Amino acid sequence: MDPDRYFMGVALQEARKAQEEGEVPVGAVVVCNGRIVGRGHNQVERLQDPTAHAEILAITAAARFLRSWRLEDCTLYVTLEPCMMCTGAILLSRLREVVFATEDPQMGFLVSRQRVHELSWTGRPLLVRRGPGAEEAKGLLHEFFQRLRGMA
Numbered sequence: 619m620d621p622d623r624y625f626m627g628v629a630l631q632e633a634r635k636a637q638e639e640g641e642v643p644v645g646a647v648v649v650c651n652g653r654i655v656g657r658g659h660n661q662v663e664r665l666q667d668p669t670a671h672a673e674i675l676a677i678t679a680a681a682r683f684l685r686s687w688r689l690e691d692c693t694l695y696v697t698l699e700p701c702m703m704c705t706g707a708i709l710l711s712r713l714r715e716v717v718f719a720t721e722d723p724q725m726g727f728l729v730s731r732q733r734v735h736e737l738s739w740t741g742r743p744l745l746v747r748r749g750p751g752a753e754e755a756k757g758l759l760h761e762f763f764q765r766l767r768g769m770a
Contacts, residue, residue, distance in 0.1 A: 622749045622750055625693075628657065629697050629719070630751055631645065632659040642762060644696065644698045646672040646694060648679070648695075657675075657679060658671075658674070659675070661675065669703065672696060676694065676696075693717060694715070694717070697720065698718065698722050698759070699718045700727060702727045704727075705728060705734050708735075709734070714744070715744070716728060717749035718747075720752045
C-alpha cells in the first residue's frame with residue numbers, strides 16, 4: 619500500500635474520533651522512519667484548551683515518544699491544512715515535511731492564507747504537499763458544521 623494513503627488513513631481515523639467526541643473532525647499522525655510515533659485529534663472542547671489541536675497533540679506525543687523535541691526526520695500527516703498556531707509548532711519542532719488532505723481557506727497557514735514556511739527566518743526547509751483523503755476530510759468537516767448549524 620502507498621504510505622501516504624496508509625498514514626493519511628490513520629489521520630482520518632483520528633478525525634473520525636474527534637467527530638464522535640463532538641470536536642471539529644481533524645486528525646494527525648507523526649511518522650518517523652516509516653512508523654507512527656505520535657497521533658492526535660482535536661480535543662479543544664473536551665480539554666477546554668484552545669491549543670488542543672490535532673497537530674499539537676500529535677507533535678507532543680511524538681516528542682514524548684522519541685524523547686526529543688527535534689522531529690527533524692519526521693513527517694506530519696494531517697487531514698486539514700494547519701492554522702497559524704500549529705504551523706508555528708511545526709516549524710519549532712523542526713518537522714521535515716507536512717502532508718495535508720484538504721486546504722483551509724480561512725485559517726490555513728501553509729498554502730491558503732500564508733506560506734509561513736517559505737519565510738527566510740525559518741532556517742531550514744519544510745516540505746509541504748497535498749496528500750490523499752481530501753474528499754473524506756472535506757466531507758467530515760462539512761457534516762460537522764452542518765450539524766453544528768442545525769442543518770442536518
